[in-house]
Amino acid sequence: MTAGDGTTAPGGLPGRSARLRLADGTPGPEGVAFPPFVDHHVHLQMVDPDAAPRAGIAGVVDLGAELTAISALAAREPLPRVVHAGQFLTAPGGYPGDRWWLRQGSLRELPAPIGAHERRALPDPIETAVAEQAAFGATLVKVMLNAVAGPVFDRETLDAIIAAARAHGLLVAAHAEGEGMARLAIEAGADALVHAPFTERLDDGLVARAAAAGQCWISTFDIHVRAGEASALAIAVDNTARFRAVGGRVLYGTDLGNGELPDGVNTGELSGLLAAGLPPAELIGSLTDPWPLAEAAEWGGDALATFVPGLPPGDADELPAWLAAARVVPIENLEFG
Numbered sequence: 001m002t003a004g005d006g007t008t009a010p011g012g013l014p015g016r017s018a019r020l021r022l023a024d025g026t027p028g029p030e031g032v033a034f035p036p037f038v039d040h041h042v043h044l045q046m047v048d049p050d051a052a053p054r055a056g057i058a059g060v061v062d063l064g065a066e067l068t069a070i071s072a073l074a075a076r077e078p079l080p081r082v083v084h085a086g087q088f089l090t091a092p093g094g095y096p097g098d099r100w101w102l103r104q105g106s107l108r109e110l111p112a113p114i115g116a117h118e119r120r121a122l123p124d125p126i127e128t129a130v131a132e133q134a135a136f137g138a139t140l141v142k143v144m145l146n147a148v149a150g151p152v153f154d155r156e157t158l159d160a161i162i163a164a165a166r167a168h169g170l171l172v173a174a175h176a177e178g179e180g181m182a183r184l185a186i187e188a189g190a191d192a193l194v195h196a197p198f199t200e201r202l203d204d205g206l207v208a209r210a211a212a213a214g215q216c217w218i219s220t221f222d223i224h225v226r227a228g229e230a231s232a233l234a235i236a237v238d239n240t241a242r243f244r245a246v247g248g249r250v251l252y253g254t255d256l257g258n259g260e261l262p263d264g265v266n267t268g269e270l271s272g273l274l275a276a277g278l279p280p281a282e283l284i285g286s287l288t289d290p291w292p293l294a295e296a297a298e299w300g301g302d303a304l305a306t307f308v309p310g311l312p313p314g315d316a317d318e319l320p321a322w323l324a325a326a327r328v329v330p331i332e333n334l335e336f337g
């Protein structure tokens with residue numbers, strides 16, 4: 001049994017009505033239990049990793065870290081559960097090589113693929129780098145396509161990285177920033193964009209192509225709010241609204257570790273998702289989506305739930321504040337009605 005089974009909770013939300021049992025066995029608050037909430041974009045090396053579960057987030061997807069550090073964080077028990085992309089893969093001289101916040105060892109510069117005639121004599125740096133991410137337990141790789149801040153991979157190099165990732169059973173997530181970069185990532189077949197595209201309005205055909213390919217877009221709206229970048233926010237919300245309308249898969253993700261963001265369920269992020277047209281059930285779905293894993297059970301959903309005390313509000317605009325009270329709890333501490 002998981003919190004995602006059975007009847008839906010009040011308000012049509014994909015959860016179950018439940019009562020929390022307190023540590024001394026006495027009945028606690030009534031509320032709603034959901035499958036484990038996941039923040040699909042964090043940098044765990046830059047935050048307090050213990051804060052997330054206290055604030056309702058049971059799992060995190062780390063999208064850029066030093067390999068030894070992130071594999072050690074992923075091996076810790078028990079929470080948050082960590083899935084990671086290993087290092088930032090970028091072109092020589094590319095973003096984020098010059099950033100003050102970059103942790104030593106978290107950047108991997110990759111040259112263009114070597115020619116077939118050289119391949120027998122030399123190890124391929126792309127193949128070597130992807131194999132190393134896999135060896136440290138990565139589930140996906142992260143490619144940096146930031147044309148605003150430096151050189152980026154050309155299509156041939158990107159194709160070679162994606163092919164190497166596929167050969168290791170890894171997904172590919174792209175940071176697309178600057179003119180044409182979202183198009184490059186979509187046409188090359190990246191599995192996810194780590195920020196809902198915020199540089200330019202994507203045409204409907206490109207948006208439909210991304211949705212049809214099953215690409216995921218990770219929201220990260222609140223970083224634009226906090227940076228005071230209203231136009232980037234408006235572009236990201238508009239692109240996401242049209243992506244969602246044609247069946248695109250939208251994931252909750254905050255880029256926690258990027259500037260001053262609150263721990264746990266981020267009300268600003270949720271408000272952005274509502275602004276992009278996600279109805280309440282889809283808003284919850286963006287938090288409980290198991291990507292890049294296959295199902296909630298892999299995030300501990302057989303044993304854990306994210307529990308929100310109280311009844312869900314009737315007004316969708318009040319959902320973010322209600323969800324901000326979420327806590328991760330063992331399912332055995334819940335009584336289902």
Ligand SMILES: [Zn+2]
Pocket residue numbers: 041042043063064255258
């Ligand atoms: Zn990030």
